[in-house]
Amino acid sequence: MRSPVSRFVRLLMIALALGVAGWQPAMAQQDSGPQVLRDTETERLFNDMSRPLIIAAGLDPGSVKVVLLNDPEINAFVSQGQTVYLQSGLIEVADNVNQVQGVVAHELGHVVAGDSIRSSGGEHQAIGITILSLVLAAAAAAAGAGEAAMGLAMAGQRAALGEYLAFTRAQESTADATGARLLSTSGITGKGMLDFFGKLQNQEYRLAIYSKDSFDRDHPLSSERIQALQQKLESDPSWNKPVDAALDTRFQRVKAKLLGYVNPKQAVLRYPESNQSVPAHYARAYAYHLGGYPDKAQQEADALLAIDPHDPFFLELKGQVLLEDGSPKDAIAPLREATERSGNAPMIAAMLGHALVETNDSKNLDEAKQILKVAVNRDNEDPFAWYQLGIIYDRQGDQARASLATAERSNLEGNPKLALATAQVAMKGIQPGTPDYLRAQDIAMVSRAELAKKDKKYRDPKDQ
Numbered sequence: 001m002r003s004p005v006s007r008f009v010r011l012l013m014i015a016l017a018l019g020v021a022g023w024q025p026a027m028a029q030q031d032s033g034p035q036v037l038r039d040t041e042t043e044r045l046f047n048d049m050s051r052p053l054i055i056a057a058g059l060d061p062g063s064v065k066v067v068l069l070n071d072p073e074i075n076a077f078v079s080q081g082q083t084v085y086l087q088s089g090l091i092e093v094a095d096n097v098n099q100v101q102g103v104v105a106h107e108l109g110h111v112v113a114g115d116s117i118r119s120s121g122g123e124h125q126a127i128g129i130t131i132l133s134l135v136l137a138a139a140a141a142a143a144g145a146g147e148a149a150m151g152l153a154m155a156g157q158r159a160a161l162g163e164y165l166a167f168t169r170a171q172e173s174t175a176d177a178t179g180a181r182l183l184s185t186s187g188i189t190g191k192g193m194l195d196f197f198g199k200l201q202n203q204e205y206r207l208a209i210y211s212k213d214s215f216d217r218d219h220p221l222s223s224e225r226i227q228a229l230q231q232k233l234e235s236d237p238s239w240n241k242p243v244d245a246a247l248d249t250r251f252q253r254v255k256a257k258l259l260g261y262v263n264p265k266q267a268v269l270r271y272p273e274s275n276q277s278v279p280a281h282y283a284r285a286y287a288y289h290l291g292g293y294p295d296k297a298q299q300e301a302d303a304l305l306a307i308d309p310h311d312p313f314f315l316e317l318k319g320q321v322l323l324e325d326g327s328p329k330d331a332i333a334p335l336r337e338a339t340e341r342s343g344n345a346p347m348i349a350a351m352l353g354h355a356l357v358e359t360n361d362s363k364n365l366d367e368a369k370q371i372l373k374v375a376v377n378r379d380n381e382d383p384f385a386w387y388q389l390g391i392i393y394d395r396q397g398d399q400a401r402a403s404l405a406t407a408e409r410s411n412l413e414g415n416p417k418l419a420l421a422t423a424q425v426a427m428k429g430i431q432p433g434t435p436d437y438l439r440a441q442d443i444a445m446v447s448r449a450e451l452a453k454k455d456k457k458y459r460d461p462k463d464q
Contacts, residue, residue: 034069034070034071034087035069035070036067036068036069036070037068037069037070037088037258037261037262038068038347038381038382039068039254039257039347040313040316040342040345040347040348041250041253041254041257041313041316042068042254042257042258043066043068045097045247045250045251045254046066046068046086047061047066048247048250049097049100049101049104049244049247049251050064050066050084050101050104050108052186052187052188053101053104053105053108053182053183053186053188054108055186056181056182056185056186057108057111057112057178057182058112059082059108059111059112063082064082064083064084064108064111065082065083065084066083066084066086066104067083067084067085067086068085068086068087068088068091068258069085069086069087069088070087070088070262071087071088071089072087072088072089072092072262073087073089074087074089074090074093074199074200074203075087075089075090076090076103076104076106076107077107077110078107078110078111082111084104084107084108084111086100086103086104088258088262090103091254091255091258092255092258092259093199094196094251094255095195096192096243096248096251097192097243097244097247097248097250097251098188098189098191098192098195098243098244098248099192099193099195099196099199100192100251101183101188101192101193102179102183102190102192102193102194102195102196103193103196105178105179105180105182105183105188105193106175106176106178106179106193107175107179108178108179108182109174109175109176109177109178109179109182110175112178113174113175113178172225173225173228176225176228176229177228177229177232179193180193180229180232180233180236183233183236183238184236184237184238187238187241188238188241189236189238189239189240189241189242189243190229190232190233190234190236190238190239191233191239192243193229193233194226194229194230194233197225197226197229198226201226252278252279253278253279253282253313255279256271256278256279256280256282256283257279257282257283257285257286259271259283260282260283260284260285260286260287260290261286261290264286264287264288264290264291265287265291267283267284267286267287268283268284268287268288270283271283271284276303278304278307281300281301281303281304281307282300282304282317284296284300285297285300285301285304285317285321286317288300289320289321289324289325294321294325297321297325298318298321298322298325301314301317301318301321302318304317304318305318310337310341311341312337312338312339312341312342312345312348313338313342315334315335315337315338315341316334316335316338316342316348316351318331318334319331319332319333319334319335319338319351319352319355320335320351322334323335323351323354323355323358328354328355328356328358328359329355329359331355332352332355332356332359335348335351335352335355336352338352339352339371344374344378346374346375346376346378346379346382346385347375347379347382347385349371349372349374349375350371350372350375350376350382350384350385350388352368352371353368353369353371353372353375353385353388353389354368354384354388356368356371357388357391357392362395365392365395365396368388368392369389369392369393369396372385372388372389372392373389376389376408380408380412381412382412383408383409383412383413384409386405386406386408386409386412387405387409389405390402390405390406390409393405399425399429400425400426400428400429400430401426401429401430401436403422403423403425403426403429403440404422404423404426404430404436404439404440406418406422407419407420407422407423407426407440407443407444407447408439408443410422410447411443411446411447416446416447416448416450416451417447417451419443419444419446419447420443420444420447420448420451420458423440423441423443423444423447424440424444426440427440427441427444
């Protein structure tokens with residue numbers, strides 16, 4: 001049996017573990033979190049609106065990604081590396097592209113400061129303080145002062161939490177200041193940044209957060225952030241510069257199609273049929289398509305094409321509606337033109353390849369294979385393109401490369417067990433030393449290493 005002191009310390013250590021887990025920043029909880037939403041038009045908008053900010057930060061635009069997540073929470077964050085995540089709830093409440101640029105500028109402030117890597121520093125400080133309190137508490141318990149021991153432990157937990165929150169508040173304030181500087185350097189007005197903080201302040205009021213200060217919070221209060229930035233932003237030469245009209249037009253389209261996709265019922269309410277604008281047609285097209293009203297969805301897509309018959313994204317929408325409603329042959333023409341007019345955008349090309357496969361005409365397989373191979377070479381983060389390639393290889397009797405395609409898809413989808421198994425099958429049928437063999441070997445190695453973290457049977461005997 002454990003002594004009362006050892007049991008007390010064990011219980012406190014469990015509480016510590018649970019407490020620290022609860023303090024993890026949002027970016028540390030995304031592995032099993034929201035789904036990444038990919039769309040060519042959206043990604044191009046994000047790239048174009050962020051590029052001047054990325055350059056102002058001294059970063060390489062080719063290395064920084066702005067990624068959309070399907071999550072209704074109004075939030076954005078950075079992960080390790082140079083990836084900025086915007087959640088769909090944030091896009092929904094933003095009024096214009098300038099507000100989103102303000103958010104991106106703030107998140108790039110975290111990237112510049114290395115906060116996604118350095119955030120563990122605050123946790124280590126907090127853990128150190130808590131462990132010290134546990135030592136003192138154990139000593140008090142050993143002396144028979146149980147109440148004093150519990151008081152010491154609780155005080156230590158409180159001090160640790162305060163240390164961690166102070167650390168994250170400092171990071172947020174620094175990111176705000178850096179974001180303001182990036183906007184200024186880019187010649188972009190900071191009105192959007194202040195306006196968005198105003199939106200967050202309204203949210204705080206709605207949630208009955210009336211704190212006079214941010215002592216108990218991991219972010220400064222929005223009122224504090226506005227006060228800290230207002231004079232600096234309003235005195236900047238770009239303050240009265242208008243929002244980029246072309247970018248904002250694109251943003252309104254993307255915002256509408258996103259709402260139609262993630263919340264079809266709300267999209268129809270927000271964009272009634274009396275609204276004949278491009279964003280309204282976009283929102284209703286996706287809402288009707290996902291809601292099971294194919295005729296209405298096609299009518300909305302046709303209305304968009306009547307406005308601009310050669311817009312690649314209107315053509316993509318038309319082709320998608322036809323393809324997913326069971327008319328792949330009819331989808332080929334709009335998707336082919338969409339691919340050409342988008343500069344062979346990989347995801348649109350992959351949809352064209354899918355339409356060719358779905359015709360079930362063996363004459364279309366070679367063209368589909370060529371289109372999909374080019375698509376995955378240009379964008380190797382589309383598991384569905386690999387799925388379609390696997391179907392083609394299987395139908396053509398190339399089981400080894402069908403297995404390799406499955407390994408690629410499983411690797412992207414975070415399924416190391418299937419990735420390892422199919423990569424091993426692929427290596428048995430592909431000539432050693434060829435690019436495809438080496439790729440299968442790489443996937444097998446990475447997948448085995450991932451599996452070995454949780455299961456000893458996958459470990460190399462030399463490492464055990």
